[in-house]
Amino acid sequence: MNNKTYGHFDDAHREYVITDPKTPWPWINYLGNGDFFSLISNTAGGYSFFKDAKFRRITRYRYNGVPMDNGGRYFYINDGKDVWNPGWKPCKTPLDKYECRHGMSYTRITGAKNGVEASVLFFVPLKKWCEIQKLTLKNTSNETKHLKLFSFAEWCLWNAATDMENFQRNFSTGEVEIDGSVIYHKTEYKERRNHYAYYSVNVPVQGFDTDRESFVGLYNEFANPDAVMEGKPRNSVAHGWSPIASHYIEVELQPGEQKDFIFILGYVEQPQEEKYETHPQSLPKGGMLITSLGDLDRTIINKVRAQETIAEFDTVEKVDKAFAELGAFWDDLLDRYTVKTGNDSLDRMVNIWNQYQCMVTFNFSRSASFFESGVGRGMGFRDSNQDLVGFVHQIPSRARERIIDIASTQFPDGGCYHQYQPLTKRGNNDIGGGFNDDPMWLIFGTVAYIKETGDFSILDEMVPWDNEPGTEVSLFEHLRISFNHVVENLGPHQLPLIGRADWNDCLNLNCFSWDPNESFQTTENNSVGSKAESLMIAGLFVVCGKDYVELCKELASRTSETSATSKYSAEAQRAEKEIDKMIAAVKKDGWDGEWYLRAYDFYGNKIGSHENEEGKIFIESQGWCAMAGIGQEEGMVDKALDSCKKYLDSEHGMVLNNPAFTIYHVEMGEISSYPAGYKENAGIFCHNNPWVIIGDTVAARGNDAWELYQKISPVFIKDQTLHKVEPYVNCQMVAGKDAARPGEGKNSWLTGTAAWMWLTASQYILGIKPSYNGLLIDPCVPSTAKEYTVKRKFRGGEYFITIKNPDGVQKGVKSLIVDGKPVEGNIVPTSEGKHTVEVTMG
Ligand code: GLC
Ligand code: GLC
Numbered sequence: 001m002n003n004k005t006y007g008h009f010d011d012a013h014r015e016y017v018i019t020d021p022k023t024p025w026p027w028i029n030y031l032g033n034g035d036f037f038s039l040i041s042n043t044a045g046g047y048s049f050f051k052d053a054k055f056r057r058i059t060r061y062r063y064n065g066v067p068m069d070n071g072g073r074y075f076y077i078n079d080g081k082d083v084w085n086p087g088w089k090p091c092k093t094p095l096d097k098y099e100c101r102h103g104m105s106y107t108r109i110t111g112a113k114n115g116v117e118a119s120v121l122f123f124v125p126l127k128k129w130c131e132i133q134k135l136t137l138k139n140t141s142n143e144t145k146h147l148k149l150f151s152f153a154e155w156c157l158w159n160a161a162t163d164m165e166n167f168q169r170n171f172s173t174g175e176v177e178i179d180g181s182v183i184y185h186k187t188e189y190k191e192r193r194n195h196y197a198y199y200s201v202n203v204p205v206q207g208f209d210t211d212r213e214s215f216v217g218l219y220n221e222f223a224n225p226d227a228v229m230e231g232k233p234r235n236s237v238a239h240g241w242s243p244i245a246s247h248y249i250e251v252e253l254q255p256g257e258q259k260d261f262i263f264i265l266g267y268v269e270q271p272q273e274e275k276y277e278t279h280p281q282s283l284p285k286g287g288m289l290i291t292s293l294g295d296l297d298r299t300i301i302n303k304v305r306a307q308e309t310i311a312e313f314d315t316v317e318k319v320d321k322a323f324a325e326l327g328a329f330w331d332d333l334l335d336r337y338t339v340k341t342g343n344d345s346l347d348r349m350v351n352i353w354n355q356y357q358c359m360v361t362f363n364f365s366r367s368a369s370f371f372e373s374g375v376g377r378g379m380g381f382r383d384s385n386q387d388l389v390g391f392v393h394q395i396p397s398r399a400r401e402r403i404i405d406i407a408s409t410q411f412p413d414g415g416c417y418h419q420y421q422p423l424t425k426r427g428n429n430d431i432g433g434g435f436n437d438d439p440m441w442l443i444f445g446t447v448a449y450i451k452e453t454g455d456f457s458i459l460d461e462m463v464p465w466d467n468e469p470g471t472e473v474s475l476f477e478h479l480r481i482s483f484n485h486v487v488e489n490l491g492p493h494q495l496p497l498i499g500r501a502d503w504n505d506c507l508n509l510n511c512f513s514w515d516p517n518e519s520f521q522t523t524e525n526n527s528v529g530s531k532a533e534s535l536m537i538a539g540l541f542v543v544c545g546k547d548y549v550e551l552c553k554e555l556a557s558r559t560s561e562t563s564a565t566s567k568y569s570a571e572a573q574r575a576e577k578e579i580d581k582m583i584a585a586v587k588k589d590g591w592d593g594e595w596y597l598r599a600y601d602f603y604g605n606k607i608g609s610h611e612n613e614e615g616k617i618f619i620e621s622q623g624w625c626a627m628a629g630i631g632q633e634e635g636m637v638d639k640a641l642d643s644c645k646k647y648l649d650s651e652h653g654m655v656l657n658n659p660a661f662t663i664y665h666v667e668m669g670e671i672s673s674y675p676a677g678y679k680e681n682a683g684i685f686c687h688n689n690p691w692v693i694i695g696d697t698v699a700a701r702g703n704d705a706w707e708l709y710q711k712i713s714p715v716f717i718k719d720q721t722l723h724k725v726e727p728y729v730n731c732q733m734v735a736g737k738d739a740a741r742p743g744e745g746k747n748s749w750l751t752g753t754a755a756w757m758w759l760t761a762s763q764y765i766l767g768i769k770p771s772y773n774g775l776l777i778d779p780c781v782p783s784t785a786k787e788y789t790v791k792r793k794f795r796g797g798e799y800f801i802t803i804k805n806p807d808g809v810q811k812g813v814k815s816l817i818v819d820g821k822p823v824e825g826n827i828v829p830t831s832e833g834k835h836t837v838e839v840t841m842g
Helices: 167-173 212-216 226-230 304-312 316-333 344-364 381-389 396-407 438-453 456-460 475-487 535-558 562-589 619-627 636-648 669-673 686-698 702-712 753-765
Strands: 007-010 015-018 028-031 036-041 046-050 057-059 074-078 097-103 106-113 116-123 130-139 145-158 176-179 182-185 195-201 207-211 243-253 258-269 337-340 731-734 745-748 768-771 774-777 787-794 797-804 813-818 833-841
Touching: 028 097, 028 106, 028 344, 036 130, 046 258, 057 258, 074 116, 074 226, 116 316, 130 145, 130 243, 130 316, 145 195, 145 226, 145 258, 176 207, 182 243, 182 304, 195 243, 195 304, 207 212, 212 226, 212 243, 243 258, 258 304, 258 316, 337 344, 344 381, 344 396, 344 753, 381 396, 381 438, 381 753, 396 438, 396 456, 396 475, 438 456, 438 475, 438 535, 438 768, 456 475, 456 535, 475 535, 475 562, 535 562, 535 619, 619 636, 619 686, 636 686, 686 702, 686 731, 686 753, 702 753, 753 768, 768 787, 774 797, 774 833
Parallel strands: 797 833
Antiparallel strands: 007 015, 015 097, 028 036, 036 046, 046 057, 057 145, 074 145, 097 106, 106 116, 116 130, 130 258, 145 243, 176 182, 182 195, 195 258, 207 243, 337 787, 731 745, 768 774, 787 797, 813 833
């Protein structure tokens, strides 16, 4: 094991402090919580976009660049002797000091060289459409310093996909305007765009550049731009090619003196009739042809909105105030669930980083990270429903809105678009539908929302099918149809037909692809006559189906009108019968003797059986059928969990399947395309490990749950060099035991793992579960756990919960005392105000 670390946690500030810029991979953070977003690495690499990482990309990012993570928002300092950057890159001049603090929606990078310290605070103010970069330069020496400061940002020509490929057009379209200390990027503004971007600084500049080649020089790199090395800006004006924005500022600092500079990278949208500076009325609404150009100046953009934002942040005081507001926003969000266990790693995972990652995945789905290009996927139907479960306690109103958006992309038969675009909120036709697990996730997300908020009114919202106006039915009806979608799509063993795929996008049982030029994900599937069934969906159906039944019963008890009451009761009964049938089907044809089968293929052959040569056992069906408690009385759950330990577990977590596929199986598709030990082919796909952990808690196996939880939590990782990616967030996959380097992490940040780890820790291990009628207390802990406290804000109340485990049990609540009074059962009723809750396990 390699003991080298690249940084440490600073819990008091909720930061991860990187002290070595040469991390094994860029370690990034996210800025922005609303519309304007930025990705920023520990060396200030990354990019910004507005709402949609594909269609409104503001600054350029180079995929497959060499070196990795090349390009970003850079400050160059030429001190006469050296040229350096506070974030070390791109010059890579050795620094006297380097530190990057990634915090909650902000990053602060500090570098020092030759008696000057440069510190940059990057953040997006709440509800604003800009990234602020507050640069503080400090002379820590005894002599006067004369510095030449250059800022740098490179514009993306808006569409991040065509920006990378349509050069015959792109090299002619770039346009900028320079006005004092503000550089405007207005490519395509003269035609259909009503938006531009700008980069400003709050002091006068002594020069600028907007043309990349003039600034960098055709044969140089970001590490040694001509203008910076010579200490001379070119005052270039870009026409086509690659527009950039660079300010040049001469700075004099007396010994001990400090100066602040506020740079703003912003974005503006304007109404059509206000696009240009002069004659604001001269462009008609609705894009009619301009017949008389008259005295309309068609080149000078209307800058008022940009100037307003710039004025809002033109002093340090204003910036500091906005930064404090951002801090207060996070104080509030992270104050809803806090735990004290005495184990610092667990506490920081639950209290800080896991909740933070849940917000990020909620915002970004799977679109933009250093592994997701932001040009490919939109918001996933199943992904977003899972993400919101990790986020709903933070800002329930946004979760509510998301549920309605997602449900609006459903088809009348309960099937769903697999993805939708965040800008238009419309279903994505490239990928279409047919993933038969999708409908279940709508029940999963909606139930979590109602249990958190008690807001049953969401069920009455009128929601269209496929965004078609006039087709609206209630959200409850969407749930009912979702439930039925499984019931109406059963295969020969009365198990759910898998369709294109279930949660595992790479188990493509109806695909049969031999053409390397087609994507497993988007290619036409041949489901006609298919017998492909999924045990994962079966387990998911039983879990979500039971949720649906519980919801119907709750609705029945809440309606006073007898016809409504009986309608919901009848629906509950009907649904229960379907669930019982599914349970029976799993027991009959879904059990392999020591574990649950994974699936039946197109022809009806078993997948995930001891009879198979490769892929004898899969994690997903063990997790879901265990969570569903299918066959618990007969010992199936325990047997399946034991088999997971025996065949799937490893030092770094449980692999997805075992043995890994070593050859391509056309009847299984993409899963067998990956080398053994990676991704869905026997990688440790972190997302599904929590299913087993929750399964453990269902079976009262607290020791096992805790052991696996630690393996999957980034904060417990010991070998940072091997793990490679950020030690403060989960990644989608860690290389499995069959891989070349087991334990190597990939695809950090945007993964359903975040929400599932949150559910696992907050509700199933620590055991504080929102329920319709209060907080249900049901911990499942390692037998060594003695005592811990949780503070939980819930529906207007604040609960200070102490859980004691005097007998060293793993599960079970012996007594519950609320505000000094014993309560029967294990539900803490809700009411406003502060409450103490004492729980004794036993
Ligand atoms: C990715 C997808 C998710 C899928 C999983 C397994 O994380 O975003 O939808 O369930 O891979 O294939
Ligand atoms: C597959 C990936 C999977 C992802 C899917 C959808 O190639 O292995 O993780 O969910 O694509 O993009």
